[in-house]
Amino acid sequence: MDEKRITGKMNIVLCAISILVLVILLFPLFWTLITSLKTEKEIFQIPPTWYPHVLNTRSYAAQIETGDFNMFKSFFNSFMISSGAMLIAVVLAVPASYAIARYRFVGRKAMLLGFLVTQMLPVSVLLTPMFIMFRNMKMYNTWGAAILADATIGIPFSVLILKNYFASIPKALEEAAYIDGCTRMSAFLRILIPVAKPGVVVCAIFSFLYAWGDLAYGMTFILDQEKRPITAGIFNFMGQYGTKWSYLTAFAIVAIIPVTLIFIFMQKYIISGMTNGAVKG
Amino acid sequence: MKRIKSFFRYDNIGLLYILPAFAYMMFFVGYPIISNIVLSTQNVTVRNLVNGQKQFIGLDNYIAIFKDGVFIKAMGNTLTFTVACLVFQFLIGFVLALLFSKNFTFSKTVRGITMIPWMMPMTVTALMFKFMFSTDVGVINFILRTAGIIKENIEWLTTPDTAMIAVVVANIWIGIPFNTILISTGLTTIPQELYESAAVDGANAWQRLTRITLPLLRPTIESVLVLGFIYTFKVYDLVYVMTEGGPVNSTHLLSTYSYKLSFDMFQYSKGSSVANVLFLILLLVGMLYLKITMQGEED
Numbered sequence: 001m002d003e004k005r006i007t008g009k010m011n012i013v014l015c016a017i018s019i020l021v022l023v024i025l026l027f028p029l030f031w032t033l034i035t036s037l038k039t040e041k042e043i044f045q046i047p048p049t050w051y052p053h054v055l056n057t058r059s060y061a062a063q064i065e066t067g068d069f070n071m072f073k074s075f076f077n078s079f080m081i082s083s084g085a086m087l088i089a090v091v092l093a094v095p096a097s098y099a100i101a102r103y104r105f106v107g108r109k110a111m112l113l114g115f116l117v118t119q120m121l122p123v124s125v126l127l128t129p130m131f132i133m134f135r136n137m138k139m140y141n142t143w144g145a146a147i148l149a150d151a152t153i154g155i156p157f158s159v160l161i162l163k164n165y166f167a168s169i170p171k172a173l174e175e176a177a178y179i180d181g182c183t184r185m186s187a188f189l190r191i192l193i194p195v196a197k198p199g200v201v202v203c204a205i206f207s208f209l210y211a212w213g214d215l216a217y218g219m220t221f222i223l224d225q226e227k228r229p230i231t232a233g234i235f236n237f238m239g240q241y242g243t244k245w246s247y248l249t250a251f252a253i254v255a256i257i258p259v260t261l262i263f264i265f266m267q268k269y270i271i272s273g274m275t276n277g278a279v280k281g
Numbered sequence: 282m283k284r285i286k287s288f289f290r291y292d293n294i295g296l297l298y299i300l301p302a303f304a305y306m307m308f309f310v311g312y313p314i315i316s317n318i319v320l321s322t323q324n325v326t327v328r329n330l331v332n333g334q335k336q337f338i339g340l341d342n343y344i345a346i347f348k349d350g351v352f353i354k355a356m357g358n359t360l361t362f363t364v365a366c367l368v369f370q371f372l373i374g375f376v377l378a379l380l381f382s383k384n385f386t387f388s389k390t391v392r393g394i395t396m397i398p399w400m401m402p403m404t405v406t407a408l409m410f411k412f413m414f415s416t417d418v419g420v421i422n423f424i425l426r427t428a429g430i431i432k433e434n435i436e437w438l439t440t441p442d443t444a445m446i447a448v449v450v451a452n453i454w455i456g457i458p459f460n461t462i463l464i465s466t467g468l469t470t471i472p473q474e475l476y477e478s479a480a481v482d483g484a485n486a487w488q489r490l491t492r493i494t495l496p497l498l499r500p501t502i503e504s505v506l507v508l509g510f511i512y513t514f515k516v517y518d519l520v521y522v523m524t525e526g527g528p529v530n531s532t533h534l535l536s537t538y539s540y541k542l543s544f545d546m547f548q549y550s551k552g553s554s555v556a557n558v559l560f561l562i563l564l565l566v567g568m569l570y571l572k573i574t575m576q577g578e579e580d
Contacts, residue, residue: 006385014385021377022391025398028409028454031420035412044418047427088305096302103295111303113571118310120567122515124539124556128320128549129313135331152309155302184294213402215518220544231404235522238408245412252405259400267393270400274462 059250089154097162154207165199374460407522441531467501
């Protein structure tokens with residue numbers, strides 16, 4: 001609906017409504033942020049305070065010191081695991097999606113269906129078999145196990161998204177490259193991938209975010225708290241210090257830093273990823 | 282050699298491009314799916330997981346779980362959870378999409394910002410809602426008390442009935458952006474002229490909604506609901522972090538119960554059976570979805 005611009009009073013009313021919607025929707029985030037900056041005493045105060053009367057940055061400072069409240073290490077683990085999963089997903093998905101978009105090879109439909117079905121897979125189906133597999137591969141309790149497992153979420157998503165991008169590139173562009181002396185491989189690497197770059201960025205972002213949000217794999221395949229991702233760290237901490245809300249909320253805020261950064265700098269990619277990924281398949 | 286070369290000459294060269302991704306998925310997903318089926322027909326517990334004799338016991342695990350009260354309860358919970366989430370997140374998402382389809386100053390910016398909940402790690406979302414729903418420090422109790430809706434603090438997460446409400450609310454929060462953005466995209470495909478000519482013919486806003494928007498949006502609505510069903514039916518982290526299935530199994534979903542059986546009680550084969558039932562249900566719904574979307578689409 002490319003509706004014409006609304007002006008005047010109606011515009012002000014709609015803006016006010018949308019701000020109200022935003023305030024309600026983002027309240028949990030606001031509340032978490034505020035709480036993370038309060039002292040334990042102020043958190044338990046009734047009625048609650050709507051902003052920290054005494055600013056307490058202890059919960060953040062403790063995360064880079066040694067001891068139980070250190071989340072810095074977990075953050076780093078999460079970062080490495082998510083980057084690894086992202087790399088695998090993008091490297092494998094780019095050629096695969098190109099193949100689906102361009103060539104009508106034997107078994108194409110079946111493979112496409114396979115990628116679609118994996119998106120419906122509940123994580124619990126894979127946990128025990130993967131657990132046994134990683135033990136046999138001597139990868140249990142390493143980042144590698146989580147990386148390999150997390151990539152299985154990113155790959156099918158990326159293949160399905162990217163095939164639409166590659167399919168939308170005119171064939172003439174590729175043919176022109178051949179005429180200019182490109183081989184199939186160099187045309188793919190030097191012409192097609194750069195043109196499909198927005199799609200590749202979408203895939204990278206989502207593969208990273210899926211891995212960043214994962215709890216089940218990180219918690220099941222990695223035993224040592226030292227090597228676990230931040231989600232597992234938070235879960236663990238909740239079990240041990242369930243009511244230390246100043247620390248817990250600060251962990252939550254730190255865990256969403258990458259999400260926030262990605263959102264601020266790459267918003268348009270996210271919306272494109274959500275719509276393409278879901279509707280098309 | 283020559284035959285191999287000619288096989289890959291034209292379209293089949295695509296196989297070489299797709300092979301790495303396909304092999305990866307076969308190894309890390311395909312094989313585990315099969316081995317999970319095998320596992321569910323054995324008697325694997327912590328004693329014989331890695332090495333040791335695994336015995337084939339046929340469908341005994343499936344028979345056992347269908348006689349297990351907690352499994353039946355988890356099945357019911359999963360359905361309640363999914364339906365409750367779908368209804369509310371769809372309705373709210375729909376209203377928001379209609380709001381943002383109007384072209385006012387903040388429409389695009391605000392719609393963009395509302396996507397944030399969807400991107401957050403579910404563990405973090407669970408933590409935030411656990412905090413807000415906690416009995417004494419919880420801001421939700423405070424707001425309800427101040428508004429005069431309740432007199433005494435509700436023990437949201439430790440009472441069976443209210444615990445389900447709490448996890449549903451948290452999941453709706455995650456689901457709203459997904460619904461909003463997909464319905465928004467659907468709305469952009471409806472030609473504006475239809476509304477203009479309807480207005481000329483004297484149709485009021487309600488008539489325009491029910492006679493133009495809803496019928497034309499049907500394909501979008503169908504996919505939003507089916508996809509929402511699939512995503513919600515297999516939710517795991519959110520509930521596991523908020524309640525671990527408790528109190529008294531009142532929020533156990535098939536996913537959390539399967540995890541609990543396998544990794545808390547070490548009854549791996551039983552846990553696998555529950556996971557397979559969950560997967561089968563999703564597969565059936567998924568096939569329905571594919572049938573809807575693949576219709577008339579060549580690829």
